[in-house]
Amino acid sequence: MARKYKCMKQIDRRTRKTKEAIKSELMKQMLVLKYNELTVAGISEAADISRRTFYLHYQDIDDVFREIFEEINAPLYLGMENLEKKEGLDEDYILGEIFRLINETIERNTAYLTRLATEQSYFNVQMRHIDLMKRLISTHLKNLDDKSSIHSIYIDYYITGILELYFQWYRHEHDLTLDDIRTFALGIIKADRKYCLIDYAGEVESRR
Numbered sequence: 001m002a003r004k005y006k007c008m009k010q011i012d013r014r015t016r017k018t019k020e021a022i023k024s025e026l027m028k029q030m031l032v033l034k035y036n037e038l039t040v041a042g043i044s045e046a047a048d049i050s051r052r053t054f055y056l057h058y059q060d061i062d063d064v065f066r067e068i069f070e071e072i073n074a075p076l077y078l079g080m081e082n083l084e085k086k087e088g089l090d091e092d093y094i095l096g097e098i099f100r101l102i103n104e105t106i107e108r109n110t111a112y113l114t115r116l117a118t119e120q121s122y123f124n125v126q127m128r129h130i131d132l133m134k135r136l137i138s139t140h141l142k143n144l145d146d147k148s149s150i151h152s153i154y155i156d157y158y159i160t161g162i163l164e165l166y167f168q169w170y171r172h173e174h175d176l177t178l179d180d181i182r183t184f185a186l187g188i189i190k191a192d193r194k195y196c197l198i199d200y201a202g203e204v205e206s207r208r
Helices: 002-029 040-046 051-057 061-085 091-108 110-118 120-142 149-170 178-206
Strands: none
Touching (some): 002 051, 002 061, 040 051, 040 061, 061 120, 091 110, 091 178, 110 149, 120 149, 149 178
16 A cells, blocks of 8 residues: 555656646746747657657647646635635725735746736736736725625726726836736725715716
């Protein structure tokens, strides 16, 4: 039994090492190649494995990107889980923590995420990250008391604007830091919440 367990550990270690080699090589190549220029053959050769070995672990290149996405965002998921366990937190504090976790994820993976954001051929890969950011922010905003139609419009408008600030940061189109973006985003929602989510919504409802 001990011998079998040792053998399984060696297989697991070998599997992890092979998968790490594949992911590492993909992340290197995507910094200089467009999405449609990436090939299983090229990644396998550079990772010193056969194509057969690649397909033992992944269905295709996009499958590798999916696993990278999960690994990159694992600390963010953990941070959100810890946040949800706490009770009585201020709404602005929660939103601030969401942006802090997003910014930390960007800082840890700047080169990779910048490439996704600035090379059009990686649009579909980048959309996974965009959708996650939208979900995290909108889920919190939708938990606020106001359920009016203007609420959904406001959420979409707000998130689109903040995401564009992040894209401009990737493209070096302004000199804001990630912390500046976080502060700006929190300031905007705090200032606009009363009018957009309360006063204006009430005004619209009263005219019906």
